[in-house]
Amino acid sequence: MDKMILNLGPQHPSTHGVLRLQVVLEGEHVVSCEPDIGYLHRGMEKLAEAKSYIQYLPMVDRVDYLSGFFYSYAFCNAVECLNHIEVPQYANYVRVMMMELNRIASHLLWLGTYLLDLGAISPMFYTFRERETILDYFEKITGQRMMYNYFVFGGVRHNILYLDNVIKIVNNILFKINEYENIITDNPIFLSRTKGIGIISKKKALDWAITGPNLRACGILSDYRMNMHIYDDIEFDIVMSNEGDCYSRYIVRIYEMRESAFIIKQCVDWLKSNKKIPEPSQIFLNNFQKGEIYSYVEAPRGLSFCYLNSVGESTPYRLKWRTGSYYSTQLLKELLKGCSLADIMAIYGSLDVVLPEVDR
């Protein structure tokens, strides 16, 4: 049979941004696939070398527009550790709460768009409806819906408000997740499209440095929230599945949302029972410490590192991001080999790749 080279992207309805997949097809059968990234490169890392720390802080949210809080946290944490800035416990709890809300919002968006990739329309609108409640809350607290610029060195911008709203939002989402599961989880068509499709073996996942829910879906217990000091007093379970196919990635994310909701409730309880801190003073960081630091955070799309190298100037000497999506995208080349054309979207969607995060 003749081979056909099909260019999926950079402009394609379901590449979630601008990824180009060079697919060699034999009928419906994918012979090989070459992912081509870099269409959304904004020079996030180089930009840091020209901006001061405070100037760079609003940029960090744009590394991944769906989970800005996580990257904000990684950067703030790096700067705080290097300069020995004390963060009050109250601010830590606020950070955890916001991050977990953001994780739910990010997973909801993934769920909606993934099912849209598979051809189901309504789950997308339902998940966006719930995501809207979270984004509205973010807008109330931080001032914007996606580019928050809320975490600062030494705490958060201003004190948290409307804690009752959070409980309401979370309870609503816990209820609606059951609704999504009614529509999706046991649906025979959904099962036929995801079960046994795009299996990542344990070894492959470790070899390619996959992290986050994708790794946990392969049956490897790895969650960097366990090691992060801000999660020390918080109880939570790590969600894990053994198959490593698209379906287990879906299940892991669904249960992770429930786990996040559980964490948020603990945070709200703590925040309600403890006194508010005074508004943090603005730190200008005039004399920056020398040194290197590596701070990490468990983002919705996997482990994210922020490597910061400072020589004592007002700008970083070198800043490097390690983002989860980048490693998932690398895997596509091996994962898509031998699947069918329709499975490309099922597999690629299940990895939860966000292109701005890949290209930085």
Next chain:
Amino acid sequence: MLEKIFNLVKALFYGFVTVLWHLFKRPVTEEYPEEKPVLNEYFRGRPFLNSCAGCGYCKRVCPADAIRIIKNERIVEKYIIDLKKCIFCGNCMFYCPSKSMHMSNDFALATNSKSGLQIDIINRR
């Protein structure tokens, strides 16, 4: 076999009923021009300035180089902010020593000309 078919029908039934149930719910659509969104004090819209000492801190923390201060012998004559460049991060507001910078709830910023976006935002009342 029979159990399998039963489970299949049950799953499909639940899905269909859940979707049908939404048909009788009130739509959540916000009809924008008629219904304005409810914003609170923290919303970061069009910036405005009450008084300015011209210290230039805002200029230093601005990530987009959107701020231009024209001074005439220590008195601020013009404080021009370029809304084309502005990313509404709110740094200028947060780091203003005298807390005179504010961001309003006005988010409809479209104008007909480029110069309409380079505005002098000092409030001289």
Next chain:
Amino acid sequence: MNFLLCKFLEFIKTINFSEHIALVLFSILPFALILGFLILTVIGLVLFERKILGYFTQRKGPNRVGFWGILQTTADAVKLLCKENIEISSGDNFLFTLSPIIAFAAIIILWCIIPYNAEFNMINSSVGILIYLIVSSFPMLFHFLAGYSSNNKYSIIGSYRALALTASYSVPIIFTILSIICITNTMNLNNIILFQTKKWIIFSNILGFVIFYISSIAKLNRCPFDLSEAESELVCGYHTEYSGMRFAMFFLGEYAELFVMCILISILFLGGYLPPFNVYLANIFMGNCSLCRYLIYFEQTFWLIFKTLLIIFSIIWIRATLPRFTQKTTLDFFWKYLTPLTIINLIIITFMRI
């Protein structure tokens, strides 16, 4: 039809018009009427689908143009017709233009086969169902040609998917129709409806109804079998390169086919224009007056459209709920499950007849 013809000729005589021209007119007028109805129906149907789909997902659907968004699809249609006619630089331009035209024309013929009430049936053939089957296979062929001629990789993939799908859904459709012919002993659509005066066929052939319903969703190229235009993989399938008027033709054809297919389902299984419980509302409220005779025709059309809309609603409901099949699972589903089931159904029906 004869009743209508007599009335028409009487009317012609009263205004002193040539009888020969009137006879020619009588055969042409209904087609023009149908074309007008078709376009109106499609415009209404698209609005109906968008509204229903909107409310399924807690949105309002179109609500800007006209009151309650009623003129939205009209505006869209006008926009499509006013657009520039883009010709493709490589590929077969003749076929590219021809395929939407024929795909649409075939569907107008389908509309003319349908008996809308006891009198209004333009092509009242003794093998109406066969004509329907033959003509309704035309659009799919020209969808294939459209994809082939537009010289686009997405289009050609969509085309061969459509072709593979055609082969798989045709067998269940034909075999189910065979089982209905077995029950009714006729291929005339009008007679099939009249056969159901006592009992609708759905009660004696429930399995056939389910099979026919599923296969017709595949035939209509709708979710969950919309493989040939799966937008997440194949941008737009066979009509990726189409725009403006030609795209409007495909779009019009698609929805007109949806409507006529649902009418066929209601004719074959749900008693067509017959009212439920075999009692006309006109007879209940008006008694047996002479006006009633005219009213009944309207009521018959109303019942037909009502049943059709119910089926269309269920198809939209399915679209809102289910994800899309893949090529492999679709072929598996049709060849491994549905086709054997159809044959079993046919055998059962045949034995019941004996």
